[in-house]
Amino acid sequence: VQEVPMREARPVQVVRACSDHSFELDEEALGRVLLDERVRDKDVVVVSVAGAFRKGKSFLLDFMLRYMYNKNTSSWLGGNDEPLTGFTWRGGCERETTGIQMWSDVFLVDKPDGSQVAVLLMDTQGAFDSQSTIKDCATVFALSTMTSSVQVYNLTQNIQEDDLQHLQLFTEYGRLAMDQVINKPFQSLMFLVRDWSFPYEYPYGHEGGNKFLEKRLKLSENQHEEVQNVRKHIHSCFSKVSCFLMPHPGLKVATNPNFDGRLKDIDSEFKQNLQNLVPLLLASQNLAVKEINGSRITCRALVQYFKTYMKIYQGEELPHPKSMLQATAEANNLTAVATAKDMYNREMEKVCGGNQPFLAPSDLEQRHHNLLEGCIKQFRSTKKMGGEEYSRKYEEQLECEIQETFGNFSKHNDSKNIFKAARTPATFFSVVVAMYVASGALGFVGLSALASLCNLVLTMSLLLLCTWSYVRYSGEYRDVGAVIDELANVLWEQVIKPLSESLLEDTMRQTVKNSIRAGLTD
CATH class of the missing domain: 3.40.50.300 (P-loop containing nucleotide triphosphate hydrolases)
Structure with missing residues (x-):
């Protein structure tokens, strides 16, 4: 008891x-x-x-x-x-x-x-x-x-x-x-x-x-x-x-x-x-x-x-x-993602890889879209466990990873563009020349304060150009080089490019006027 x-x-x-x-x-x-x-x-x-x-x-x-x-x-x-x-x-x-x-x-x-x-x-x-x-x-x-x-x-x-x-x-x-x-x-x-x-x-x-x-x-x-x-x-x-x-x-x-x-x-x-x-x-x-x-x-x-x-x-x-089914389905889908991504990498290497010449960005983007569609199609056609609903998040993951990879290929392709590579030194050299001419002109007419300001900008541009050259030569201080590149890009896009386009437009307009006037005179 x-x-x-x-x-x-x-x-x-x-x-x-x-x-x-x-x-x-x-x-x-x-x-x-x-x-x-x-x-x-x-x-x-x-x-x-x-x-x-x-x-x-x-x-x-x-x-x-x-x-x-x-x-x-x-x-x-x-x-x-x-x-x-x-x-x-x-x-x-x-x-x-x-x-x-x-x-x-x-x-x-x-x-x-x-x-x-x-x-x-x-x-x-x-x-x-x-x-x-x-x-x-x-x-x-x-x-x-x-x-x-x-x-x-x-x-x-x-x-x-x-x-x-x-x-x-x-x-x-x-x-x-x-x-x-x-x-x-x-x-x-x-x-x-x-x-x-x-x-x-x-x-x-x-x-x-x-x-x-x-x-x-x-x-x-x-x-x-x-x-x-x-x-x-x-x-x-x-x-x-x-x-x-x-x-x-x-x-x-x-x-x-x-x-x-x-x-x-x-x-x-x-x-x-x-x-x-x-x-x-x-x-x-x-x-x-x-x-x-x-x-x-x-x-x-x-x-x-x-x-x-x-x-x-x-x-x-x-x-x-995870359950055995869930773990297997996850492995299936991740393998399908990796296979499709490998295909994308191989094909893009043929298009703009290390030994390939520079390709126009619009052509590169078109090839990217074609390959992306092909990779998604391959992923969907691969037999996977878990069903279509379960695979959807992995398809989205594949698309995100391919877009990220395309960004890297695009940067690599841009680095082959000789004009883009020379943009930073060309920008600062243009600033140096412009400031030199402006300083001389302003000094000649007696505006010494403005001439001194131009000399200051000229000196800073020279320093930036020398620093950028050292970074590119030595491989050190890459963060500083990236900041200088960004500054040069802003100067190019916001100042030099609009001015040059405006001057070119004015020159073309004046040339056309002179041609018309000469034709009428004859």
């Missing part, structure tokens, strides 16, 4: 899932659980259960609670007619747990070496339900793995390759959030395979599970590199990896909508293996204290780690994990 404290204790929501797919840490609730005077300075043991939704994680944790409250008796499983209480659970196909929950009671356990540790049980939101993104699943799994000393990875029927790939993704997301670790970042991982249907190959329990896991994670030369990398990653992340095979709990559990956890409705083989599994995790001699970089963590320290990790996951420093 359960003791009174269990009826008073309850699950406490410490990490809340928000509607915008972010997570919030309830620091007050976390402090109530971990900063109690009894436990705050004790080394902590954290047992967490994670995995896909509706696979019986909370159901399993409630049997762990029964063990922790009644571990001194051989009948800790309880009576046959006793409903299962503790973490909220129910049958059906809709998710129950969201975020991360802790049991409000932290259990003090004396270990065989004489030390006393605090044992904490943690329940997590199920992965891959219809309301969670891959980022949601990765965040919950990673956070629970980072803060637990034993992570139970709850699976059904088998350990499939996609289970291992998701584990790789989730643990890597956790490793990214941690500071540099000296050894393996996480402690103990137990694959708990529920509803195991092949006991004739590998018997139920820990021994059969470890043999099965050894075969599943075995590396061989004929495996694909991707398959090998998954297995290497798992071994590199966890100090200890084990497996336990559990039988099916029975049809009454699976199909009865009114099932409330009474032992009489559960198959005896399941109960027998449950009596082996729970002590394997929670017996005093098997408890593993939470460690980070080799240092044992207290309940008080665990609060700080929760705060630190949550700040990281609430920020934008970490990349957002």
